[in-house]
Amino acid sequence: MCGHCGCSGDKARLSTPGSEIHRHLRHEGDSLQLQQALLAGNDELARQNRDWLTAHGITCINLMGTPGAGKTRLLEATFTHVNASRQAGAGWPPMAVLEGDQHTQNDARRIQACGGRVVQINTGTGCHLDAHMIQAGLATLAAPDGALVLVENVGNLVCPALFDLGEQHRVAMMAVTDGDDKPEKYPHLFAGCGLAIINKADLLPYLEVDLDSIKSALRRLNPHVQILVLSAQSGEGLNAWYDWLLSTRP
């Protein structure tokens, strides 16, 4: 059996060196059998990004989540904390942000106001970031070697899951206001992340949300996922997030 297309390889096959395309002579009809990953173009750019990041000792974190999960708020809190810790003499790696949104520079301005190095990527009609945008974004961002680069993906729980950016870590974020069943409704994104953040914990007393059922849904989709419950607004639980950020360093 042919390892590429699974058809019986008892007759000869034709291929060109360096190409995964091949033609089986036994196929009578005029058709070409191939085995091409549709997103191979994106995946190749993602591989280049990953190599480039590794060569520069840069850690890249892809932060994905619902619109309104509080991704930008979390980044604001993070920069404020990091700047204050630095002033107090604590060591933090250089940090920078790639902000993904369909339109506006609003989020980038918010990060900048907190003293963060940031580049805005507007996707126009696009509903996710892809490896090509990240490649261009990283070039413009020019983060120093050893930096932590946080990518805030377009607020969307479906499309970003499919696109490898070349990041080393994937974080999926939701808020307690999103409802208990978000992970089950959008399984791919939560199944593919290393860390899941449940934000807006300060609102728990006012909502009928079953935190345990969210957590067990997350573990069903992703038995090895790390889960953080926090509030970017009140600061509750943020120390665990900072510890996690520092733990991603090579």
Place this chain on the structure above:
Amino acid sequence: MHELSVVRALLTRLKPYQHREIRRITVEVGTMSCVDGERLQFCFDMVKEEAGLSGAELVIQVVPARAECRHCGRHFTPDKAGDACPCSSHDYTLTSGRQLLLTEIGFG
């Protein structure tokens, strides 16, 4: 709708073969690929004329997921993400179901 991005990627893959008349394009879509077959078909139909593929039909072969349990070693077929192994463990590796492949081009 990321299916449109997937269709754009497909069109790029087809370019080298468009000196001939393409009649049929077969793609394999795994049930865990997070691509929706109907939306993929819709997006393809939306752009096919513009891409010079008005005579082409897109055939989508949906490939079911296969999994190997890390707990009991069993091979089984989860219907959807988050389904448990018959042994009730959720700790398994997908051996199939994530694919998004162009597998055949039929010419006129």
